[in-house]
Amino acid sequence: MNREQLSAYEPYLVVHEAEPDGRGNQVETTTVFLTASTCPVGCNMCDLHLNTLTGTTPPGAITQQIDKALKDSKAAWLKLYNSGNFFDPRSIPPVDYPAISQRCNQFERVIVENHPRFGKHRLRSFLDLITCRFEIAVGLETVQPRWLNRLEKQLSLIHI
Numbered sequence: 001m002n003r004e005q006l007s008a009y010e011p012y013l014v015v016h017e018a019e020p021d022g023r024g025n026q027v028e029t030t031t032v033f034l035t036a037s038t039c040p041v042g043c044n045m046c047d048l049h050l051n052t053l054t055g056t057t058p059p060g061a062i063t064q065q066i067d068k069a070l071k072d073s074k075a076a077w078l079k080l081y082n083s084g085n086f087f088d089p090r091s092i093p094p095v096d097y098p099a100i101s102q103r104c105n106q107f108e109r110v111i112v113e114n115h116p117r118f119g120k121h122r123l124r125s126f127l128d129l130i131t132c133r134f135e136i137a138v139g140l141e142t143v144q145p146r147w148l149n150r151l152e153k154q155l156s157l158i159h160i
């Protein structure tokens, strides 16, 4: 498959849907598939690079994408997926954290994706700007150690 030619100023997909809240209700949710720089981890099974930029995401581009995506949103929950790691500075420029957090804080709950190798300090500085419920999803894929190694996910399991 070939990489798509995408604009850094347009999300490549926006989905508005109702999601179960675990208490028998449904919550309007907007999922924004942001166009951003390629993830450097390079897991064997991953094809998310097909919808990414070849270079660093320009400052300001992510905020513009979020504004376009949220134009018609009436959602309470927001998912920001960037085909990689939210705290990878090549993908989501830290200079944009204040503007992005401002958009996030209009929601009750916000979910992003991030590999544990990225951004402990950047996470802290972003959290300092956040007032909504903020969650980080990790795509583990498998807990089977042999397969985890084969995926080259650069994750290991800690047994407690």
Ligand code: SF4
Pocket (backbone or CB within 6 Å): 039, 040, 041, 042, 043, 046, 047, 048, 083, 084, 085, 115, 139, 153
């Ligand atoms: S860490 Fe996630 S986005 Fe990056 S290559 Fe692996 S599966 Fe793909």
